[in-house]
Amino acid sequence: MLDQYQQQHPYLLALDSIIFGFDGEGLKVLLVKRGIEAETWSLMGGWLQPNESLEDAASRILFDLTGLTNVYLEQLYAFGNPNRDPITRTVSVAYFSLIKIDDYEATLSDTFQARWFSIYDLPPLLFDHGDMVDLALKRLRYKAAQHPIGFELLPEKFTIPQLQKLYEAIYNTEFDKRNFSRKILSTSLLTKLDEKQKGYSRRGAYLYQVNSNKYQLTHNAFLNFIPSPELSV
Amino acid sequence: MLDQYQQQHPYLLALDSIIFGFDGEGLKVLLVKRGIEAETWSLMGGWLQPNESLEDAASRILFDLTGLTNVYLEQLYAFGNPNRDPITRTVSVAYFSLIKIDDYEATLSDTFQARWFSIYDLPPLLFDHGDMVDLALKRLRYKAAQHPIGFELLPEKFTIPQLQKLYEAIYNTEFDKRNFSRKILSTSLLTKLDEKQKGYSRRGAYLYQVNSNKYQLTHNAFLNFIPSPELSV
DNA sequence: TCAAAAGTGTTCACCTTACACCCATGC
DNA sequence: GCATGGGTGTAAGGTGAACACTTTTGA
Numbered sequence: 174m175l176d177q178y179q180q181q182h183p184y185l186l187a188l189d190s191i192i193f194g195f196d197g198e199g200l201k202v203l204l205v206k207r208g209i210e211a212e213t214w215s216l217m218g219g220w221l222q223p224n225e226s227l228e229d230a231a232s233r234i235l236f237d238l239t240g241l242t243n244v245y246l247e248q249l250y251a252f253g254n255p256n257r258d259p260i261t262r263t264v265s266v267a268y269f270s271l272i273k274i275d276d277y278e279a280t281l282s283d284t285f286q287a288r289w290f291s292i293y294d295l296p297p298l299l300f301d302h303g304d305m306v307d308l309a310l311k312r313l314r315y316k317a318a319q320h321p322i323g324f325e326l327l328p329e330k331f332t333i334p335q336l337q338k339l340y341e342a343i344y345n346t347e348f349d350k351r352n353f354s355r356k357i358l359s360t361s362l363l364t365k366l367d368e369k370q371k372g373y374s375r376r377g378a379y380l381y382q383v384n385s386n387k388y389q390l391t392h393n394a395f396l397n398f399i400p401s402p403e404l405s406v
Numbered sequence: 407m408l409d410q411y412q413q414q415h416p417y418l419l420a421l422d423s424i425i426f427g428f429d430g431e432g433l434k435v436l437l438v439k440r441g442i443e444a445e446t447w448s449l450m451g452g453w454l455q456p457n458e459s460l461e462d463a464a465s466r467i468l469f470d471l472t473g474l475t476n477v478y479l480e481q482l483y484a485f486g487n488p489n490r491d492p493i494t495r496t497v498s499v500a501y502f503s504l505i506k507i508d509d510y511e512a513t514l515s516d517t518f519q520a521r522w523f524s525i526y527d528l529p530p531l532l533f534d535h536g537d538m539v540d541l542a543l544k545r546l547r548y549k550a551a552q553h554p555i556g557f558e559l560l561p562e563k564f565t566i567p568q569l570q571k572l573y574e575a576i577y578n579t580e581f582d583k584r585n586f587s588r589k590i591l592s593t594s595l596l597t598k599l600d601e602k603q604k605g606y607s608r609r610g611a612y613l614y615q616v617n618s619n620k621y622q623l624t625h626n627a628f629l630n631f632i633p634s635p636e637l638s639v
Numbered sequence: 640t641c642a643a644a645a646g647t648g649t650t651c652a653c654c655t656t657a658c659a660c661c662c663a664t665g666c
Numbered sequence: 667g668c669a670t671g672g673g674t675g676t677a678a679g680g681t682g683a684a685c686a687c688t689t690t691t692g693a
Contacts (some may be wrong), residue, residue, distance in 0.1 A: 178418065178493055178494050178663080181418050181453045182453075182454075182455070182456050183416030183417055183418050184417060184418075184419050184454065184498055185411065185414050185416050185417075185420075186416070186417050186419070186486075210479055214554075216684085220414045220415075221417065221486070221497075222415070223415050223488070224488055224497065225488065226486055226487045226488060227484055227486035227487075227497070228684070229483075246485065248483060250481060251460055251481060251484040251499045252460075253419075253454070253459055253460035253499070254459045255456070255457055255458065255459060260411055261411050262456065264419060264454075264460070264497075264499075265409075265693060266486070266497075270469045312478075332672090333672085333673090334672070347658075349656080350672085350673085351657090351658085351659095351673085351675080352655075352656065354655085354674085355670095355674090355675095356655090361687080366680080373662085374662050374663095374665095374670065374671040374672065375663070375664040375665045375666080375669085375670060375671070375672095376663040376665090376671060376672050376673085377663080377664075377671095377672080378663070378668080378671080379672090379673090379674085457650075476664090499640090519687090565645090567645070582683075582685080583645085583646085583682075583684075584646085584647070584648080584684095584685085584686095585683065585684085587646080587647085588648095589682090591640080606642040606644085607643065607645070607690090607692095608642085608643065608644070608645095608688080608690070608691040608692045608693080609644060609646085609689075609690040609691055609692090610643050610644095610645080610691080611644080611645060611646090612645090612646095622651095636663085
């Protein structure tokens with residue numbers, strides 16, 4: 174029986190991460206220049222180490238690039254076409270991550286030649302990384318319609334108009350602000366603070382933060398009014 | 407740069423499939439006895455071959471066990487905890503499949519010592535295969551509430567009461583038959599045939615089949631009245 | 640004739656959607 | 667005082683959920 178193991182081919186196992194951020198205007202993806210052709214933008218990636226789980230490895234790689242820990246990280250899909258990496262056969266497990274863009278340590282950009290790109294205006298990407306990003310966006314849309322994960326992309330304190338802009342960026346559409354705020358507030362996931370955001374508008378907007386008790390517990394469909402995203406995978 | 411590849415550890419890459427079937431009464435999973443401890447039931451699995459994609463490999467393995475091709479097959483999740491397989495470090499990409507149980511060639515059971523088990527009454531499983539089944543059931547519930555994939559588990563021609571029993575088995579609950587049939591028929595995904603199913607009930611029930619044009623195109627939420635499944639992954 | 644499953648409509652409550660005006664403030 | 671974005675309510679249509687009786691037919 175041990176023979177069955179020894180006769181098998183081993184493969185290199187990589188991890189690649191689609192890192193989403195929101196800068197108040199648009200949905201962004203963090204890309205780096207690395208690897209064989211440092212001319213080509215690619216997702217941040219790395220190799221699985223012998224004593225790591227897949228998720229540990231994805232976290233480590235994310236930390237190396239962003240300096241962040243404890244961020245939203247979800248396995249997206251395993252990509253394993255025989256020729257996806259022309260150098261060596263490599264299976265890559267893609268993860269996607271949602272980070273608070275303000276927490277990101279931009280100093281790390283220099284080390285890794287990293288840059289934020291609008292999700293709707295990406296450069297050509299290495300290997301099948303373009304497919305990975307496409308799938309990640311679909312999954313984000315699918316998921317954000319059902320679960321309150323959008324908050325992961327905003328600072329701790331945010332306004333309803335900010336939240337609306339985020340959802341509009343994710344779905345590349347516009348929502349009615351009256352319906353939007355009613356719907357969001359009806360979930361009672363948010364706590365209204367006594368503070369207002371100043372500087373962006375003359376009047377200022379109330380800040381809210383996530384009511385973390387309820388945040389963890391919610392498993393029901395969250396926003397039903399999202400335009401049916403292309404559902405797949 | 408090539409060094410970066412050569413310094414890396416390779417890993418064994420396995421595929422394991424959760425194969426769902428429906429026998430008219432309950433939701434079933436196909437398990438086999440294999441491997442080191444032939445005492446333990448496990449999912450059907452195999453190794454990735456050098457010239458195959460992950461999906462090709464999962465299809466091949468499914469064909470070996472069931473004799474079926476062109477069945478619903480979807481990647482579930484990559485499992486890679488360092489100690490999940492005590493013999494050698496192995497990363498397993500799990501797939502789940504929905505098959506028409508009548509098409510399954512039971513003669514193959516002998517070769518592989520295969521047996522159908524009720525999803526709600528499983529024996530202890532090898533390695534982390536229990537986690538794989540749990541996740542597959544969640545995904546099936548999640549997915550079947552949004553997409554018309556349930557039909558994959560039924561014969562070409564089926565009755566509304568059969569379809570209802572299937573959904574009741576998937577969600578382990580009961581539905582009101584008036585609301586159920588209204589909802590299903592309102593999708594206009596089904597074509598009513600002039601035939602009736604005989605033998606099961608005295609009166610007999612009309613047979614339907616999937617209207618395949620619309621089946622492929624539907625991307626909207628499909629059944630909204632499914633009790634909110636535990637949404638995750 | 641009776642048992643067992645098939646088939647069929649209506650009402651009510653709630654949710655989604657569409658839509659317009661006043662408010663607060665910095666300049 | 668005016669321009670900019672923030673904040674709020676209502677009415678109409680549609681959807682989901684609850685609920686009971688009649689039909690068919692083989693035994």
